[in-house]
Amino acid sequence: FIPKTLYEQFLNYEGQIKHRQKKEIILELTGKTSIENTKQYELFIDAEKWRISKIHIRQNQEPRSIEGKFFYTRRGGQWVVAETLSEFTVKNQTYTEKTEYIYKNIQTFWLVNKVKQTVKQDGHLILSYRLQLKDYKVNIEN
Known part of the structure; x- marks a missing residue:
């Protein structure tokens, strides 16, 4: 990721x-x-x-047009995306996608640790998943 x-x-x-x-x-x-x-x-x-x-x-x-918003938080003195919210229409049905990002401090870097996403179709939940990232390898030489 x-x-x-x-x-x-x-x-x-x-x-x-x-x-x-x-x-x-x-x-x-x-x-x-x-x-x-x-x-x-x-x-x-x-x-x-x-x-x-x-x-x-x-x-x-399709979707031909997507509207998205970004919401931020501070981690280690830097701004990071905490949440995104997108809306789009396909075949007259409106979809809303919400993604939340959870960060973890690894070797002075704030990296995404968990991702939670939901997708709603006309207000009804159709997809939900959680992803957790493990076994980071930070290459600070480059």
């Missing part, structure tokens, strides 16, 4: 500031090539805290 960095995630995308206010910046990222499944990302950035608060994803396949 190794999440991509923002750089890795958006390497094949070009961006521009779509809207800028005192408290929020909307950054629009569009795929450099037509082979990307995701056509466009809109990142809503809290201009005071410099964190992504919301994301809007537009794709070539």
Whole structure:
């Protein structure tokens, strides 16, 4: 379980500031090539805290539009994502996905230790799982 960095995630995308206010910046990222499944990302950035608060994803396949929100907490003086909440529609049915992240301090790093996720379809629970990560190997040489 190794999440991509923002750089890795958006390497094949070009961006521009779509809207800028005192408290929020909307950054629009569009795929450099037509082979990307995701056509466009809109990142809503809290201009005071410099964190992504919301994301809007537009794709070539279903679900064509996904709205996501990020909720943060502090671990070891750094901000980490504590919870994500996403909503999307497929064939006129609305899905809500909630993911919670629990962190563990290993060799001065705060790493994801547990992931809890639920998916609801039109308000009814259809999927729930918990994942616990063990046997970490931290390579601090790189």
